[in-house]
Amino acid sequence: MSNSTTEQKYEPGKHPSMPPPFKTRGIMLWLRENLFSSPTNIVLSLLAIYFLYKVLPGVLDWTLFDAAFVGEDRNACKAKAGGACWAFIGERLRLFTYGFYPEAERWRVNLAFLMLVLSCIVLLWENCPLRKPLMGFVALFPFAAAFLLVGGNGVKLLVALACIAVVLMLVYKGFSSLFVMIIAITAAVLAKIIFFGGFQLPFSDLQIQGLVDLDQYDQLNLKKVSTDLFGGFMLTLIIGVTGIAFSLPIGILLALGRQSNLPIVKYACVVFIEFIRGVPLITLLFVASTMLSYFLPPGTTFNLLIRVLIMVTLFASAYMAEVVRGGLQAVHRGQSEAADALGLKYWPSMRLIVLPQALKISIPAIVNTFIGLYKDSTLVIVIGLLDPLGIGRASLADTKWNGLTNEVYLFVAIFFFISCYAMARYSLYLENKLHTGHKR
Amino acid sequence: MNNTENNISATGRALGDSTIEIREMHKWYGEFHVLRDINLDVKSGERIVVCGPSGSGKSTMIRCINRLEEHQKGDIIVDGVELTNDLKNIEAVRREVGMVFQHFNLFPHLTVLENCTLAPIWVRKQPKAEAEATAMKYLERVKIPDQALKYPGQLSGGQQQRVAIARSLCMSPKVMLFDEPTSALDPEMIKEVLDVMIELAEEGMTMICVTHEMGFAKTVADRVIFMDEGQIIEENEPEQFFNNPQSERTQLFLSQILAH
Numbered sequence: 001m002s003n004s005t006t007e008q009k010y011e012p013g014k015h016p017s018m019p020p021p022f023k024t025r026g027i028m029l030w031l032r033e034n035l036f037s038s039p040t041n042i043v044l045s046l047l048a049i050y051f052l053y054k055v056l057p058g059v060l061d062w063t064l065f066d067a068a069f070v071g072e073d074r075n076a077c078k079a080k081a082g083g084a085c086w087a088f089i090g091e092r093l094r095l096f097t098y099g100f101y102p103e104a105e106r107w108r109v110n111l112a113f114l115m116l117v118l119s120c121i122v123l124l125w126e127n128c129p130l131r132k133p134l135m136g137f138v139a140l141f142p143f144a145a146a147f148l149l150v151g152g153n154g155v156k157l158l159v160a161l162a163c164i165a166v167v168l169m170l171v172y173k174g175f176s177s178l179f180v181m182i183i184a185i186t187a188a189v190l191a192k193i194i195f196f197g198g199f200q201l202p203f204s205d206l207q208i209q210g211l212v213d214l215d216q217y218d219q220l221n222l223k224k225v226s227t228d229l230f231g232g233f234m235l236t237l238i239i240g241v242t243g244i245a246f247s248l249p250i251g252i253l254l255a256l257g258r259q260s261n262l263p264i265v266k267y268a269c270v271v272f273i274e275f276i277r278g279v280p281l282i283t284l285l286f287v288a289s290t291m292l293s294y295f296l297p298p299g300t301t302f303n304l305l306i307r308v309l310i311m312v313t314l315f316a317s318a319y320m321a322e323v324v325r326g327g328l329q330a331v332h333r334g335q336s337e338a339a340d341a342l343g344l345k346y347w348p349s350m351r352l353i354v355l356p357q358a359l360k361i362s363i364p365a366i367v368n369t370f371i372g373l374y375k376d377s378t379l380v381i382v383i384g385l386l387d388p389l390g391i392g393r394a395s396l397a398d399t400k401w402n403g404l405t406n407e408v409y410l411f412v413a414i415f416f417f418i419s420c421y422a423m424a425r426y427s428l429y430l431e432n433k434l435h436t437g438h439k440r
Numbered sequence: 441m442n443n444t445e446n447n448i449s450a451t452g453r454a455l456g457d458s459t460i461e462i463r464e465m466h467k468w469y470g471e472f473h474v475l476r477d478i479n480l481d482v483k484s485g486e487r488i489v490v491c492g493p494s495g496s497g498k499s500t501m502i503r504c505i506n507r508l509e510e511h512q513k514g515d516i517i518v519d520g521v522e523l524t525n526d527l528k529n530i531e532a533v534r535r536e537v538g539m540v541f542q543h544f545n546l547f548p549h550l551t552v553l554e555n556c557t558l559a560p561i562w563v564r565k566q567p568k569a570e571a572e573a574t575a576m577k578y579l580e581r582v583k584i585p586d587q588a589l590k591y592p593g594q595l596s597g598g599q600q601q602r603v604a605i606a607r608s609l610c611m612s613p614k615v616m617l618f619d620e621p622t623s624a625l626d627p628e629m630i631k632e633v634l635d636v637m638i639e640l641a642e643e644g645m646t647m648i649c650v651t652h653e654m655g656f657a658k659t660v661a662d663r664v665i666f667m668d669e670g671q672i673i674e675e676n677e678p679e680q681f682f683n684n685p686q687s688e689r690t691q692l693f694l695s696q697i698l699a700h
Binding site for chain 1: 531535539559
């Protein structure tokens with residue numbers, strides 16, 4: 001095909017840069033290229049359009065146009081319209097959000113949620129103004145949130161926060177980690193003895209008395225709320241955020257441990273990973289709720305929620321370890337060799353060279369694990385914690401509203417979809433941002 | 441060290457004491473005996489080219505010098521430090537020995553400048569500003585200061601290898617090891633890397649270079665070492681080595697590579 005009339009010829013080396021062919025502009029062109037480019041494509045597109053035409057109106061009618069948004073009970077809803085009865089969800093919205101958290105204390109949950117949103121912004125948005133000082137806030141957030149949600153003595157919390165802040169500052173100043181660790185442990189033990197009352201040394205009758213009774217300072221006390229009352233989306237977020245925050249670092253350590261040259265470390269990690277992966281999460285949750293108290297010394301009571309958090313985190317960590325291991329193996333051996341040759345020791349070489357690349361490769365799989373963990377949090381229903389599905393099931397038992405299964409599950413599904421889709425989008429954004437080669 | 445008086449190299453320069461001493465070194469990969477009775481003395485300021493057919497153990501030998509590979513028998517002493525299982529010694533040696541790899545092994549997630557400042561900051565504990573100034577100095581020497589803020593993936597192979605050389609130089613090493621630095625390059629980029637290496641050699645850097653670039657060997661080497669099947673077969677000044685090779689194996693090798 002030669003139409004030399006339109007295509008000018010150039011001397012070798014004189015060909016100017018030209019814009020790419022005019023191909024991907026205009027709606028019609030886009031349609032032709034993407035929907036109707038081949039016979040198969042045309043058939044599939046037409047089928048899809050027909051399917052949407054048949055299904056979409058019904059779905060929209062049920063969810064929106066014929067739906068009732070107000071009403072006293074099921075019958076009032078159905079009398080009004082034939083669609084969904086969102087009035088039910090409206091009435092139960094607070095229950096779905098807070099579980100049975102006491103009405104008067106719910107501001108604490110809201111405040112904790114606000115802090116979570118702020119922490120996420122600081123962590124995830126790299127150009128956030130004042131990011132460095134705000135990172136301190138993020139580090140203290142878990143403690144503050146736990147205090148807000150559970151309640152208790154505020155002075156103790158402040159003391160604990162101060163200790164942590166001091167340790168963080170020491171680390172930031174660049175003291176050797178061993179030194180900081182010794183200081184931290186000493187400070188923790190001293191703080192425990194001085195402020196938090198005494199404790200009994202293990203395996204002996206020696207009792208150490210506390211010096212200051214903090215309970216007399218009750219201005220800062222928040223009313224204690226039993227974790228049995230936690231429920232709904234709040235519970236999902238607590239389990240999800242805790243699991244996500246801890247499973248990644250634990251998973252990284254397990255993955256590194258599995259590659260270690262030290263046989264004890266290596267096999268401990270292998271056994272842990274394989275055991276946890278080989279057992280269903282539900283079994284672990286049952287173990288958490290009943291068996292653990294047999295294994296632990298008599299008298300030690302562990303809050304059920306904390307046991308669940310530990311189990312969910314460990315479960316996700318085992319998966320995370322394998323995901324990270326895959327990433328580690330994908331990093332070329334030459335990378336750690338170059339780091340070795342430059343004189344970097346093991347930890348700096350891992351932290352600065354190998355892990356950033358391994359984690360970047362594993363982003364899709366890591367987020368996949370996060371999403372799985374987040375959704376698995378609904379399994380806590382089997383040991384009696386009231387996650388959104390549990391609340392939904394309880395609500396369905398209400399005779400005033402019975403039979404509204406679709407509304408409840410659709411509502412819960414939308415909540416999960418929004419959070420999981422947000423995670424998926426963020427992971428895509430992150431992959432793009434970390435891409436440092438030639439952009440396609 | 442028993443060698444106190446200065447030696448004179450093939451090119452007439454004064455050479456210092458031994459920087460690297462390898463004595464009766466052997467290495468096995470499992471059952472396979474890769475390196476057999478290697479003896480090598482490298483004086484400070486000396487430039488050594490190692491050549492030989494592939495699989496002859498050249499790379500393995502120089503990788504033993506900074507302990508990327510472990511030797512099982514014999515001694516390797518670098519800059520007065522003996523390489524043993526002691527991590528302290530290994531780290532001390534690696535701080536003083538720079539290495540340039542066949543496939544560059546730049547860190548793709550860091551900019552060129554960050555590649556160069558990483559080790560000075562984390563190993564030598566230099567302040568960032570100082571490390572960056574040094575890095576820019578060496579990037580200028582390898583003639584790519586304008587690429588400092590790009591990522592390695594955006595550079596050509598020749599540029600990447602020059603960055604890798606600059607990255608090693610930023611640690612001010614006493615010895616530079618080159619492991620086939622031009623083998624992965626397109627022909628037109630080989631020269632720009634060799635030019636940098638020749639310049640480095642002329643400034644008196646102690647170098648051990650595994651390469652098939654015989655032109656480079658003739659120009660700068662004080663000694664050429666020929667290896668085959670894990671042994672050092674022949675060791676001579678470049679002129680003698682190329683014009684009057686002693687062993688039959690060397691003659692065969694030279695006739696094969698110089699025929700092209």
